[in-house]
Amino acid sequence: MKKVVVARPGIDDAEREMIEKAAAKAGCTVDFISREDDSAECLMEAEIIYGEGKAAMKAVRESDNLRWLCASFAGVDAFCRPGVFRHESTILTNSAGAYGVSLAEHSIMLAIMMMRRLPYFYDNMKNRTWKLPVPQNSIKDSVVSLFGTGDTGRCLAKRIRSFEPAAIIGINRSGKDAGPDFDETYDFTRLAEVFPKTDLLIMSLPATKDTYHIINAETLSLLPANAYIVNVGRGNTIDGDALAAALNAGQLQGAALDVMETEPLPQESPLWDAKNILLTPHVAGNLTVPYTKRRNTEMFCEDLLHYAKGEPMEHLVDRGLGY
Amino acid sequence: MKKVVVARPGIDDAEREMIEKAAAKAGCTVDFISREDDSAECLMEAEIIYGEGKAAMKAVRESDNLRWLCASFAGVDAFCRPGVFRHESTILTNSAGAYGVSLAEHSIMLAIMMMRRLPYFYDNMKNRTWKLPVPQNSIKDSVVSLFGTGDTGRCLAKRIRSFEPAAIIGINRSGKDAGPDFDETYDFTRLAEVFPKTDLLIMSLPATKDTYHIINAETLSLLPANAYIVNVGRGNTIDGDALAAALNAGQLQGAALDVMETEPLPQESPLWDAKNILLTPHVAGNLTVPYTKRRNTEMFCEDLLHYAKGEPMEHLVDRGLGY
Numbered sequence: 001m002k003k004v005v006v007a008r009p010g011i012d013d014a015e016r017e018m019i020e021k022a023a024a025k026a027g028c029t030v031d032f033i034s035r036e037d038d039s040a041e042c043l044m045e046a047e048i049i050y051g052e053g054k055a056a057m058k059a060v061r062e063s064d065n066l067r068w069l070c071a072s073f074a075g076v077d078a079f080c081r082p083g084v085f086r087h088e089s090t091i092l093t094n095s096a097g098a099y100g101v102s103l104a105e106h107s108i109m110l111a112i113m114m115m116r117r118l119p120y121f122y123d124n125m126k127n128r129t130w131k132l133p134v135p136q137n138s139i140k141d142s143v144v145s146l147f148g149t150g151d152t153g154r155c156l157a158k159r160i161r162s163f164e165p166a167a168i169i170g171i172n173r174s175g176k177d178a179g180p181d182f183d184e185t186y187d188f189t190r191l192a193e194v195f196p197k198t199d200l201l202i203m204s205l206p207a208t209k210d211t212y213h214i215i216n217a218e219t220l221s222l223l224p225a226n227a228y229i230v231n232v233g234r235g236n237t238i239d240g241d242a243l244a245a246a247l248n249a250g251q252l253q254g255a256a257l258d259v260m261e262t263e264p265l266p267q268e269s270p271l272w273d274a275k276n277i278l279l280t281p282h283v284a285g286n287l288t289v290p291y292t293k294r295r296n297t298e299m300f301c302e303d304l305l306h307y308a309k310g311e312p313m314e315h316l317v318d319r320g321l322g323y
Numbered sequence: 324m325k326k327v328v329v330a331r332p333g334i335d336d337a338e339r340e341m342i343e344k345a346a347a348k349a350g351c352t353v354d355f356i357s358r359e360d361d362s363a364e365c366l367m368e369a370e371i372i373y374g375e376g377k378a379a380m381k382a383v384r385e386s387d388n389l390r391w392l393c394a395s396f397a398g399v400d401a402f403c404r405p406g407v408f409r410h411e412s413t414i415l416t417n418s419a420g421a422y423g424v425s426l427a428e429h430s431i432m433l434a435i436m437m438m439r440r441l442p443y444f445y446d447n448m449k450n451r452t453w454k455l456p457v458p459q460n461s462i463k464d465s466v467v468s469l470f471g472t473g474d475t476g477r478c479l480a481k482r483i484r485s486f487e488p489a490a491i492i493g494i495n496r497s498g499k500d501a502g503p504d505f506d507e508t509y510d511f512t513r514l515a516e517v518f519p520k521t522d523l524l525i526m527s528l529p530a531t532k533d534t535y536h537i538i539n540a541e542t543l544s545l546l547p548a549n550a551y552i553v554n555v556g557r558g559n560t561i562d563g564d565a566l567a568a569a570l571n572a573g574q575l576q577g578a579a580l581d582v583m584e585t586e587p588l589p590q591e592s593p594l595w596d597a598k599n600i601l602l603t604p605h606v607a608g609n610l611t612v613p614y615t616k617r618r619n620t621e622m623f624c625e626d627l628l629h630y631a632k633g634e635p636m637e638h639l640v641d642r643g644l645g646y
Contacts, residue, residue, distance in 0.1 A: 101461065101463050101487070102459075102463075105435055105438075105463070105486065106435070108431070108432075109431075109435035109436055109439060112428055112429070112431070112432035113432055113436070113441075115428075116432060118603070121603045121604060122601075125595075125603070125604070128588075128595050130604045131604055132604075133606045133609040133611045135611045136425075136611045136612050137612070138612050138615075140424050140425075140614045141613065141614055158485055159485045159486055161485065162482045162484065162485035163428065163482055263453070264453030265451075267451060272451050279448045280441070280444045280445075280448070281444060281447070281448070281453045281454055281455075283439070283456045286459070287456075288456045288457065288458045289460070289461050290461065291461055291464055
C-alpha cells in the first residue's frame with residue numbers, strides 16, 4: 001500500500017479527517033508526524049510527503065521511495081535547483097493557491113495604511129496625542145499595478161476592483177491576459193511603460209532568475225514620486241539597499257514589505273529605518289489564517305485523488321520556471 | 324441676484340471653477356471666504372452658504388436672508404436641534420454621500436489591522452524584533468454586520484463583498500432592504516438576533532436619539548468573544564466606558580474607533596489604554612482625500628442647480644430624523 005506522511009504544521013481535527021478520507025479513497029495509508037520530529041522513520045518509506053521539516057528534506061535528498069512532495073507553502077524556488085531531489089522525476093506540487101486570499105487582504109491593508117498615514121496616526125495615539133488630518137490618498141481613482149498575476153494577483157484584482165481604482169494593470173512574465181479584473185497586462189520587458197503611470201505597485205512574484213532584484217535603482221527610478229510599493233511575494237525580487245535609498249531620497253511615497261531577501265531582516269539592514277517604510281515579519285500568508293489552513297489541506301487532497309488515478313496534478317510546479 | 328458664499332476649507336482651483344460655473348448657471352453671484360474669517364460681512368447677505376465656521380454659524384442664527392445651508396460634512400445632528408436656525412424653513416443639506424468611499428477604505432483597513440494583529444507586529448518591528456506568526460483572522464468567511472446602511476454602509480458592502488465574507492448583514496432604523504450587496508437587513512430592535520452571529524461589526528450610524536449609546540454594556544454582551552467593532556460614524560453611538568470595560572474583560576477581540584463621544588479624546592478616557600484598541604483621530608472621512616474633496620463640491624453644485632430650478636434637493640437632511 002502507498003504510504004502518505006503528513007509533516008505539515010497546524011493540522012486540526014477536521015483537516016486530519018479530510019486527509020484520512022482522501023487517503024482511503026486513494027488507497028493509501030497515512031501517518032501524521034510533527035515537522036520537528038527528526039527521527040520519524042516513516043518519512044524514508046513514504047511515497048508521498050505533504051509538508052516540510054528537516055527529516056522531510058532528508059527523505060527528499062535520500063529516499064528511493066519518494067514519488068511526490070507537496071510543499072505546504074508557495075515559494076518553492078529552493079526545491080527547483082538541480083540536485084535537491086534524489087530523483088529528478090519526483091513530482092513537486094506547492095500550495096500557492098491557498099495563500100492568495102490571505103496575501104491579498106494583507107496587501108490591501110498595508111496599502112491603505114500607507115495611503116492614509118496610519119503609522120503617523122498610530123504613533124501619535126500611542127502618545128495620547130490627537131493630531132489634525134494630514135494629506136491622505138485613496139485606492140479610489142488610483143492606478144494599481146499588480147506585479148505577478150497568479151492566485152495572489154487575481155485575488156488582489158478582484159478585491160481592488162471594488163475600491164473603484166482608475167485602472168488595474170497586470171504585469172507577468174509572458175504578458176498574457178490575466179483575467180477580467182485586469183484592464184491591461186504587460187510583460188516584464190515593458191516596465192518603462194507601466195511604472196511611470198503607477199500609483200500603487202503590489203508585488204506577488206515568485207523567485208526566479210528573471211525576477212531577482214527586478215526592483216532595483218533603475219526600475220525604482222521609473223516610478224513617480226507619489227507611488228507606493230507593497231511586496232508580499234519573495235524578498236529577493238527587491239534590491240533592499242536600493243529601495244531604502246529611494247525611500248530616504250523621497251523618490252517614492254512609501255513601501256510596505258512582508259518579505260525580505262534575508263529573513264529575519266538583519267539588524268544592520270537599512271530597511272528598518274528607511275523613510276515611510278512599513279515592515280511585517282513574513283505573516284501575510286501563513287497557516288494561522290483559518291481559510292488558508294483549510295484550503296491548503298483541500299488542495300493536497302484534490303491532488304492526492306488525481307495522483308491515485310494517474311491524472312494530471314492541479315498544483316504541479318514547473319521546475320524550469322521555478323513556480 | 325442670489326448670493327452664494329462658500330466658506331468650506333480646502334477649495335482648490337478646479338473646485339472653485341466648478342462652483343463658479345454652477346453659480347453662473349443658477350443665476351447666482353459667489354464669494355469665497357476663509358472658514359476662519361469672522362468678519363466676512365457677505366455671510367449675512369448670503370441666500371446660500373456652503374461650508375461652516377463661526378461667522379457662518381452667526382448667519383445661521385441671525386440672518387433673515389439665508390434660505391439654504393449646505394454643510395460640507397455628514398454629521399449634522401447639532402444643526403437639527405430646534406432654535407439653531409433663525410428660520411426653521413431654511414433648507415439644510417449635508418455631504419454624507421461624499422464620505423462613504425473614504426470611510427469604507429478606512430474601516431476596512433482598521434478591520435484587517437485588528438484581524439491580522441498589526442499593532443502587535445508594528446510594535447515589534449519598531450523595536451527591530453522579528454516575531455513568529457500568531458493566530459490571525461480574515462474577512463474571508465466572516466459574518467460582517469454593517470450597522471448603518473447609508474452611503475458608507477453601501478460603499479462598505481460593495482467592497483467587503485469582494486473579500487468573500489460568509490454573509491453581509493445590514494442593520495438600519497427601519498429594517499428596509501439595503502441593496503444587492505446585503506444578504507439580510509434587520510432593524511434596530513433586532514440586535515439580539517444579529518449580534519450573536521457577528522464576527523465583525525462596522526458602525527456608520529448618524530447621531531440621533533435612537534442611536535445614542537446604542538452600543539452599551541447590554542448590547543456588547545450580545546457579541547461573541549471573537550467579534551471586532553469598528554466605528555467611523557458618530558462617537559456618541561458607543562458608551563466608551565462600557566466598551567473599554569468589555570475590551571479589558573476579554574469580552575471582545577478588538578475595537579477600532581475613529582470617532583469618540585468627546586473629541587479630542589480626553590486624557591483621562593479609559594479608551595486610550597483599553598486592551599486591543601486601535602484609535603484614529605477622526606480622519607476616516609476628511610477633506611484631505613482627493614476624491615472626497617471633489618465629490619463634496621460636485622454634490623453642492625448638483626443641489627445648487629436643483630435649488631435654482633425649484634427641484635427637490637438630493638442631499639436634503641430630515642431634521643426630525645437628524646440626518
